[in-house]
Amino acid sequence: MLLQSPWPSRVNDSSTKATHVFITDFLKEKGVSTLDVLVNNAAIGSECFKETFDVNVVGTVAVTWANVNRVLR
Known part of the structure:
Protein backbone atom coordinates (compact mmCIF):
# COMPACT_ATOMS: atom_id res chain seq x y z
CA MET A 1 0.00 0.00 0.00
CA VAL A 39 2.56 18.55 -7.41
CA ASN A 40 6.34 18.35 -7.32
CA ASN A 41 7.57 19.31 -3.87
CA ALA A 42 10.74 17.34 -3.24
CA ALA A 43 12.43 18.16 0.07
CA ILE A 44 9.78 20.66 1.15
CA GLY A 45 8.14 20.03 4.51
CA SER A 46 4.45 20.71 5.10
CA GLU A 47 4.91 24.16 6.67
CA CYS A 48 7.34 25.28 3.99
CA PHE A 49 5.07 23.82 1.30
CA LYS A 50 2.08 25.78 2.64
CA GLU A 51 4.08 29.00 2.71
CA THR A 52 5.39 28.40 -0.80
CA PHE A 53 1.89 27.54 -2.06
CA ASP A 54 0.44 30.68 -0.45
CA VAL A 55 3.05 32.88 -2.11
CA ASN A 56 3.00 31.22 -5.53
CA VAL A 57 -0.71 30.44 -5.89
CA VAL A 58 -2.72 32.51 -3.41
CA GLY A 59 -0.48 35.53 -3.97
CA THR A 60 -0.81 35.25 -7.73
CA VAL A 61 -4.60 35.01 -7.49
CA ALA A 62 -4.74 38.01 -5.12
CA VAL A 63 -2.67 40.15 -7.49
CA THR A 64 -4.82 39.01 -10.44
CA TRP A 65 -8.07 39.82 -8.64
CA ALA A 66 -6.73 43.22 -7.58
CA ASN A 67 -5.85 44.05 -11.19
CA VAL A 68 -8.48 42.20 -13.21
CA ASN A 69 -9.93 45.43 -14.61
CA ARG A 70 -6.52 46.46 -15.94
CA VAL A 71 -6.07 43.04 -17.56
CA LEU A 72 -9.48 43.16 -19.25
CA ARG A 73 -8.92 46.57 -20.87
Whole structure:
Protein backbone atom coordinates (compact mmCIF):
# COMPACT_ATOMS: atom_id res chain seq x y z
CA MET A 1 0.00 0.00 0.00
CA LEU A 2 1.54 3.27 -1.11
CA LEU A 3 -0.26 5.62 1.25
CA GLN A 4 -0.33 3.63 4.50
CA SER A 5 2.50 5.75 5.90
CA PRO A 6 1.97 9.40 6.92
CA TRP A 7 5.26 10.17 5.17
CA PRO A 8 5.55 11.05 1.51
CA SER A 9 6.26 8.21 -0.88
CA ARG A 10 9.62 8.19 -2.57
CA VAL A 11 10.45 7.42 -6.14
CA ASN A 12 13.61 7.80 -8.20
CA ASP A 13 12.48 10.76 -10.27
CA SER A 14 15.55 10.54 -12.49
CA SER A 15 14.18 7.26 -13.85
CA THR A 16 11.24 7.61 -16.21
CA LYS A 17 10.45 3.90 -15.88
CA ALA A 18 10.49 3.97 -12.05
CA THR A 19 8.25 7.03 -12.03
CA HIS A 20 5.83 5.44 -14.50
CA VAL A 21 5.62 2.25 -12.42
CA PHE A 22 5.09 4.25 -9.22
CA ILE A 23 2.26 6.36 -10.69
CA THR A 24 0.65 3.32 -12.35
CA ASP A 25 0.67 1.41 -9.05
CA PHE A 26 -0.65 4.45 -7.17
CA LEU A 27 -3.57 4.99 -9.56
CA LYS A 28 -4.40 1.27 -9.54
CA GLU A 29 -4.41 1.24 -5.72
CA LYS A 30 -6.76 4.23 -5.69
CA GLY A 31 -9.05 2.67 -8.31
CA VAL A 32 -8.64 5.46 -10.86
CA SER A 33 -7.17 5.51 -14.35
CA THR A 34 -6.24 9.16 -14.84
CA LEU A 35 -3.88 11.61 -13.19
CA ASP A 36 -5.52 15.03 -12.85
CA VAL A 37 -3.01 16.91 -10.67
CA LEU A 38 0.71 16.53 -10.04
CA VAL A 39 2.56 18.55 -7.41
CA ASN A 40 6.34 18.35 -7.32
CA ASN A 41 7.57 19.31 -3.87
CA ALA A 42 10.74 17.34 -3.24
CA ALA A 43 12.43 18.16 0.07
CA ILE A 44 9.78 20.66 1.15
CA GLY A 45 8.14 20.03 4.51
CA SER A 46 4.45 20.71 5.10
CA GLU A 47 4.91 24.16 6.67
CA CYS A 48 7.34 25.28 3.99
CA PHE A 49 5.07 23.82 1.30
CA LYS A 50 2.08 25.78 2.64
CA GLU A 51 4.08 29.00 2.71
CA THR A 52 5.39 28.40 -0.80
CA PHE A 53 1.89 27.54 -2.06
CA ASP A 54 0.44 30.68 -0.45
CA VAL A 55 3.05 32.88 -2.11
CA ASN A 56 3.00 31.22 -5.53
CA VAL A 57 -0.71 30.44 -5.89
CA VAL A 58 -2.72 32.51 -3.41
CA GLY A 59 -0.48 35.53 -3.97
CA THR A 60 -0.81 35.25 -7.73
CA VAL A 61 -4.60 35.01 -7.49
CA ALA A 62 -4.74 38.01 -5.12
CA VAL A 63 -2.67 40.15 -7.49
CA THR A 64 -4.82 39.01 -10.44
CA TRP A 65 -8.07 39.82 -8.64
CA ALA A 66 -6.73 43.22 -7.58
CA ASN A 67 -5.85 44.05 -11.19
CA VAL A 68 -8.48 42.20 -13.21
CA ASN A 69 -9.93 45.43 -14.61
CA ARG A 70 -6.52 46.46 -15.94
CA VAL A 71 -6.07 43.04 -17.56
CA LEU A 72 -9.48 43.16 -19.25
CA ARG A 73 -8.92 46.57 -20.87
